[in-house]
Amino acid sequence: MAGSIDDKHSLEEIETDSPQPDSHRRRWIRTLAVAIGGLVVLAVALGVGLGVGLRHPSQNRAVATSVNGTNSTSADGGRVLAQPSSNFVLKGQAAMAKEPPTTRHYDFLLEERTGSPDGFDKPMLVVNGMYPGPTIEVNNDDRVVVNVTNAMSNASAVHWHGLFQRGTPWFDGTNSVSQCGIPPGHSFLYNFTLDTFVGTTWWHSHYSTQYTDGLSGAFIVYNRTESLPSTPSVDGELSIQLSDLYHRFSTDLLTQYLSTNGMTGAGYSGTTQGNEPVPDAGTINGVGQWGNSTSSYTDFTLEPNSTYRLRIGNHGSFAASRFSVDNHTLTVVEADGVLVEPYEVSGLVVQVAQRYSVILRTNETAGAYWMRHEVQQDAFTYTEPGFQGSQLGVIRYGVDNSTMPSSALISSDPGSGSSLPDLDSTALVPYVPESPPNATFSTYMTVSMQNTGNNQWLSFVNSTSWAPLQGKATLLSGYGFNAVGTSQADSQLIVTVPDPSSGTQVVDVYVQNYDDGDHPFHLHGYKPWMLGQGQGRYQGQELDTKNPMQRDTFILPAYSWTILRFVADNPGMWFFHCHLTWHMASGLAMQFLVLPNATTSLLASAPSVLQEQCKIMRTLGQTVVG
Numbered sequence: 001m002a003g004s005i006d007d008k009h010s011l012e013e014i015e016t017d018s019p020q021p022d023s024h025r026r027r028w029i030r031t032l033a034v035a036i037g038g039l040v041v042l043a044v045a046l047g048v049g050l051g052v053g054l055r056h057p058s059q060n061r062a063v064a065t066s067v068n069g070t071n072s073t074s075a076d077g078g079r080v081l082a083q084p085s086s087n088f089v090l091k092g093q094a095a096m097a098k099e100p101p102t103t104r105h106y107d108f109l110l111e112e113r114t115g116s117p118d119g120f121d122k123p124m125l126v127v128n129g130m131y132p133g134p135t136i137e138v139n140n141d142d143r144v145v146v147n148v149t150n151a152m153s154n155a156s157a158v159h160w161h162g163l164f165q166r167g168t169p170w171f172d173g174t175n176s177v178s179q180c181g182i183p184p185g186h187s188f189l190y191n192f193t194l195d196t197f198v199g200t201t202w203w204h205s206h207y208s209t210q211y212t213d214g215l216s217g218a219f220i221v222y223n224r225t226e227s228l229p230s231t232p233s234v235d236g237e238l239s240i241q242l243s244d245l246y247h248r249f250s251t252d253l254l255t256q257y258l259s260t261n262g263m264t265g266a267g268y269s270g271t272t273q274g275n276e277p278v279p280d281a282g283t284i285n286g287v288g289q290w291g292n293s294t295s296s297y298t299d300f301t302l303e304p305n306s307t308y309r310l311r312i313g314n315h316g317s318f319a320a321s322r323f324s325v326d327n328h329t330l331t332v333v334e335a336d337g338v339l340v341e342p343y344e345v346s347g348l349v350v351q352v353a354q355r356y357s358v359i360l361r362t363n364e365t366a367g368a369y370w371m372r373h374e375v376q377q378d379a380f381t382y383t384e385p386g387f388q389g390s391q392l393g394v395i396r397y398g399v400d401n402s403t404m405p406s407s408a409l410i411s412s413d414p415g416s417g418s419s420l421p422d423l424d425s426t427a428l429v430p431y432v433p434e435s436p437p438n439a440t441f442s443t444y445m446t447v448s449m450q451n452t453g454n455n456q457w458l459s460f461v462n463s464t465s466w467a468p469l470q471g472k473a474t475l476l477s478g479y480g481f482n483a484v485g486t487s488q489a490d491s492q493l494i495v496t497v498p499d500p501s502s503g504t505q506v507v508d509v510y511v512q513n514y515d516d517g518d519h520p521f522h523l524h525g526y527k528p529w530m531l532g533q534g535q536g537r538y539q540g541q542e543l544d545t546k547n548p549m550q551r552d553t554f555i556l557p558a559y560s561w562t563i564l565r566f567v568a569d570n571p572g573m574w575f576f577h578c579h580l581t582w583h584m585a586s587g588l589a590m591q592f593l594v595l596p597n598a599t600t601s602l603l604a605s606a607p608s609v610l611q612e613q614c615k616i617m618r619t620l621g622q623t624v625v626g
């Protein structure tokens with residue numbers, strides 16, 4: 001990917017509502033032509049998809065589909081396509097702020113294709129033929145409309161991570177919670193506003209382990225009036241998407257992970273049941289290096305003596321990601337959409353599903369530098385043969401766009417050129433101080449992983465190991481609405497936050513992690529304050545109620561307590577779960593039903609396609625694990 005900063009067209013975006021200035025007309029026509037072409041492909045794929053999905057509607061279809069590319073719906077060999085540079089060279093806040101509020105339309109075609117992000121051919125699930133999928137860039141006062149067409153052989157759902165979905169909880173895109181899955185061959189129209197969310201986030205499939213196979217992309221919400229702390233202006237913005245990479249299809253891995261044999265077998269040693277699948281490699285913006293395939297790198301050619309905002313996300317499934325750029329320090333200015341006091345680091349570890357913005361200044365000697373993604377191995381419990389955790393990309397400036405960094409440095413990280421330590425995420429301070437109100441409602445939960453007999457390991461929140469409903473969704477099927485406190489029917493642990501007699505409920509969540517592993521938990525619909533955390537048990541330790549950090553994704557460390565707080569003013573059914581795909585699929589999830597009366601009122605205006613697709617899913621009888 002040659003990332004010229006002049007190349008800012010977006011092939012995926014069809015802006016129909018805003019007037020097009022003359023200077024943009026040619027670009028717009030080209031975009032429209034591409035869009036029409038895409039719609040033709042989409043229509044063909046939809047037709048094929050309908051055939052694939054509904055040929056045997058009464059047949060019980062297993063989710064573990066073998067995807068080898070031969071059953072692809074595409075007419076171009078079924079390979080993952082090359083990326084437009086606009087997917088990673090962002091329009092940026094300054095340019096976007098000049099555009100009037102508008103409705104931004106996107107078409108997402110979900111397909112099975114063969115890709116080789118690191119040179120190893122593997123079955124993938126991708127949007128519009130690309131891995132990562134299209135980057136969504138919007139202003140905070142825009143409306144977003146995404147028409148998702150499922151041309152895969154399994155159902156799907158697309159989640160917009162970190163967004164609040166205020167007033168539209170059914171567009172949260174969470175299988176078994178906010179919808180029943182988009183059946184194969186069907187489309188679903190997501191239509192939502194951004195509420196108060198601004199910053200860096202991402203979208204991904206929230207159906208079983210599908211995003212592990214490639215269904216993810218960046219989602220940037222620009223704050224029209226934002227000014228970064230200590231950074232008067234930036235000259236460019238880049239998307240940096242980090243991920244671990246598995247060569248095997250995720251449903252195969254999941255089946256083995258949940259089996260009584262576990263991840264054992266040929267080539268593995270020293271494993272025990274319950275150990276999570278270890279990835280083979282990692283990627284930066286969908287490109288990695290593995291085995292003898294070490295010559296492809298994602299790259300950016302930047303302007304010298306300029307300031308860039310790198311919007312970094314870990315879109316992976318299991319491993320944390322360390323990011324650094326040789327000979328450059330990075331200044332952290334945003335975490336999960338929250339501006340933070342500038343924090344200069346040599347590198348930073350991004351936990352699964354977390355995001356950061358860092359400032360990079362191109363003020364070193366003109367040249368090419370490695371950017372590094374070091375796949376963190378802390379949680380690995382066995383050795384994956386051929387594992388390649390050191391992944392590279394290129395940032396260059398003041399030189400031509402073919403200049404490469406020294407190959408001698410590939411295996412010899414020179415560091416940032418400073419003695420600065422890496423980011424300590426617990427030391428982040430919100431740039432705009434805010435103190436949470438006092439709590440009115442408290443709930444307590446434990447997180448653990450248990451051998452449930454015969455070496456079948458499952459994950460538990462309290463005494464419930466979550467499993468997805470089939471052809472039902474908790475929000476749409478009344479789960480928890482008549483409950484007081486906690487309910488756990490059908491493996492759905494739901495805490496119903498009661499409607500307050502007056503004012504708004506403020507919820508404290510006490511979580512005790514009994515497990516020996518760290519878990520990156522994500523709360524949908526909210527961005528809770530992190531009031532406190534510590535080893536062992538909670539015994540009344542003082543909480544941080546003066547400007548605590550707010551995050552939508554945070555680590556629950558091994559053998560620790562964590563206390564979160566959120567103002568329960570967003571009606572809906574909100575998933576709270578470990579973002580490691582293997583753990584979610586083995587049950588590490590619960591739900592908050594917030595404002596049940598207001599949610600019931602809202603549901604009267606939910607689109608009928610939700611219930612229609614639930615009915616189709618019940619007819620298909622498609623079973624899904626996790």
Ligand SMILES: [Cu+2]
Pocket residue numbers: 518519520578579580583584588
């Ligand atoms: Cu976990």
